Amino acid sequence: MSTGIDTEAATAIPQRLLLGSGPSPVPPRVLAALAQPTIGHMDPAFAAVMGETIALLREAFQTENLATLPISGTGSAGMEALVANFVDPGDRIVCGVNGLFGVRIADELQRAGADVVQVRADWGRAIATEQLLEAAAGGRTDAIFVVHGETSTGVAQPLGGLADWCREHDALLLLDCVTSLGGHPLRLDEDGVDAAFSGTQKCLNCPPGLAPFTAGERALDKLRRRDRPGRSWYFDLSLVLDYWSPGPTSGRTYHHTAPINMVYALREALRIAVGEEWLATSWERHRRAHHALRDALAVFGCERLAPDGEQLHPLLAVTPPAGVDEAAVRRGLLVDHGIEISGGLGPLTGRLWRIGVMGAGAKREPQEQLVAALATLLHADPSEPLAALHEGWRA
């Protein structure tokens, strides 16, 4: 019986090697976990899954925060949740802006009615801590918000010194760690971060759809002091926490329906990322993979945007070789070789390749595939860049 819709026209899903800015390669084990039978979100078995996921997330964040959970949306929903809970209208927020994701946070803060003090650096550079603190000292500052891993440029923001200032001045330190979580050194509690959000589709190698999120007592205290409900019901932590992490004596209270199968997948991805490999070992592997690939691409004439010491290991942003049609090469990688890498964003459109070095993508074999395919498309001899790659992995 025909209903007028051509259901035969369902486009087939191709197999890709995902070495772009995310999503990253999802292991078969995680896809299998995703496809486990859906059960009820108030089922005791699902409560156990939630608890196990939270424990693994705390390890990934290196935090003991009780308020640690995956927000039911993608990474950007984590940003919105963070602002909805910890930024009030009229708050003075110092916001680091050195790439697209800083621009986005500033936009979100403005929508929330905050007085946003933007501290800018060139796209491709970290922001000097002194500049952030100078801006913070320019008024009664409620929070400093920075992007730990700028996905648009491959820059890692140093956090040293920010937490001390915030503690001395009753301000919060808020963090976007979408691309750094699990792949770049980050210890939430040690770094003194008060609240942070991330995404699942970067170094955790899980499909997109959840936003790992954590908040400490200083942040929650601010939330508790609110005299009226925040602007968002969906992201209101005071409700969400009773659903995800009820107290020892209270039962779970229905809020929304969690994305059940996505939680299965995140639990499995975290078991791989932080349950089976030491986090510090993984960070070192990401560092090594970053430098090996950088050395290999340098043979083609690609230069890294971030200077030494400011690079984000999970995202290698390089200039394409001079004279090359960068979009055509990316298209060739995707169509002829099934490999995805990403281009530049905003002012860097057409001037950048952004290559993911994330989790299962931060290994020698996928990088070999990429280098060999690039050599073919650039009509270059693959032996020298492959030798550089191998040398980097031996180092």
Add this chain to the structure above:
Amino acid sequence: MSTGIDTEAATAIPQRLLLGSGPSPVPPRVLAALAQPTIGHMDPAFAAVMGETIALLREAFQTENLATLPISGTGSAGMEALVANFVDPGDRIVCGVNGLFGVRIADELQRAGADVVQVRADWGRAIATEQLLEAAAGGRTDAIFVVHGETSTGVAQPLGGLADWCREHDALLLLDCVTSLGGHPLRLDEDGVDAAFSGTQKCLNCPPGLAPFTAGERALDKLRRRDRPGRSWYFDLSLVLDYWSPGPTSGRTYHHTAPINMVYALREALRIAVGEEWLATSWERHRRAHHALRDALAVFGCERLAPDGEQLHPLLAVTPPAGVDEAAVRRGLLVDHGIEISGGLGPLTGRLWRIGVMGAGAKREPQEQLVAALATLLHADPSEPLAALHEGWRA
């Protein structure tokens, strides 16, 4: 190598027959679609998947709205998106409240700064159209917001007469159709609904994690007239639409990263729900399944909360038999028989069973399993209720 986390402790996922208030039974085909390889969200193949999903969603909503898409969050995110886009601070909104989901919408509207005029009916009853219109006529009303299918009570709200008034008075008709979409008669365009949201885990038999959403020109016109960005970046349709449904000449613009695998699953679920069965045939099947199960449960002494003519076919809410420990029976169904049904919410806690009659759950075989298991737990002879069920399916 041990990392201090007991990864062996991962709780196994049991197999359940989901006949509660949602999630509903997810067919193996949909789970298989979910587990297809993750690809990039800017991959041309994913753009094709998005387009096919949108076409199927339009069919499910019975709308030609260009702005039809799944919001990247669960059903409640759809509510938040609807309010974030179409309700401005100070707007006067008439809101029907006859169950938990109406209460929730009123809360969300208040958070958005609206002047909320609540029109209440008893939990378990529909709201009289005249009452809604009388309240709307009490001031310059910007929108009427009602819940088409109240999941907390199993009541369907009649929509007749609302759209005409809204068109005459420059107001919007906004709708929650989380539990009705695909299972209870609803024709968005014919009913004159200006914007609506739904969930995937009810009659569409897809795991939770996306919110089907649609908005017509009258609603979009209001959005376009805004002189400043709305309170939400994540749900801002003026940005999301450039990502999901770019114009014929413009390319897709990156906004957030869609929950890629969830979109695969929704596409497959929609192919089953509206691609392979006529929607009207499915509505009739839900109606028949509702009445058959109601007749069967009546033999146990269960009475339906909603009176005739106000019942929501996909959700049968009944009183448990007198003298029965309703929570113990539900626990027995889950633990001994692997069958989930839901209890009452709010003032109806302990006084209601809510049974899903949704998609693959609106069939004879799962209902037979439920009735037989209930008979066992209630120490009743199953033959009479099963005969009533079969008679209902023959009718």
